[in-house]
Amino acid sequence: MKTFFIEMSKKDLKKLHQNIWEEIYVDALLTIDDKRYDIKIGLRGNQLRKRKKKSYHIIFQQPYLVEGHHEIHLNAEYNDPSLMRNKLSFDFFQQIGVLAPSSKHIQLAINDKYEGIYLAIESFDQYYLKRRNLPEGSIYYATNDDANFSLYTPAGTLKKSLMDGYTTKYLFQGAEHLKKLLVIINTYPKEKFGEEMRNVMDIEKYLLWLAGVVCTQNFDGFIHNYALYHNSKTQLFEISPWDYDGSWGRNLHGEPLDLEFVPIRGYNTLTARLLENEQYKQMYRKILEKILQEYFIPSNIQPQIEEMQYAILPHYKEDPYINYKKKTFKNEKTFILQFIEKRNRFLMEQLEILT
Incomplete structure (x- = not known):
């Protein structure tokens, strides 16, 4: 572990x-493997800013790109006793x-003070696309709960703007594509909606994402904690997950969740409208059933958990902010695997709702 x-x-x-x-953001110097980089650094996240163990956002200055990255995020994973739910989720979605x-996972030291184990996450930006040889395209972050694909806030009040809830990360061809998507979702009648959505969103990839959120049981994932990418080649939107420490059976505070807490249909305006369409509903059913049979099973996830625990364990006791016992950390493997088994069984039984 670096x-x-x-x-x-x-x-x-002190200012931070x-x-x-x-x-x-302040100027700083980052050293990795004896290589030094000039950076800007600031705090990131929302729920955990009051905690002693902070999460950080790093922006490279000189050089501007490091191994193709201009930004990286260092997550404290403070409320996750496994320290791995975020990574486990991202790997599962992939x-x-x-x-x-x-x-x-990395270790972090600031001014010679050891800050413990962190998760270094690549930024979903234009450089993410370049590293994967994907077409350029605008990228929008769902930065708060107003990003629910609706004209109304979760509280039921009319939004002031279609773009409420979204922050533009990278603009390639203008924001009209996102506005058009939101108009179609909220104003097109049922008989036109299904056909028109094919022209603005990659439906299969959205339903794959939906199945992933439902399996991992990330409550915030439907109206927050995602990014939208407008593929300039296909002219279709794709969706990516973000901030999944509240998943795999625990919420963002680290507390256990009931199996029924996140329904098989998920929630948000776009999902509800898609699943009203019989063709899309059956597509989702087949996607979810395949995932439940081949991917969201203990035998697939267990090796990943064991590999991460093996890497983390030698450094676990050194983290100055971890106040629970090593046994708690080790027991998270059993907790997550039991969650997968029970959640899988629950969702399999719920598949009838989609018939």
């Missing part, structure tokens, strides 16, 4: 930690054919 060494002035470090709700960021 160690990231970050150096910055004491004044700048005293102004946790402000989007402040397995089933959904665009998802790659990630790896």
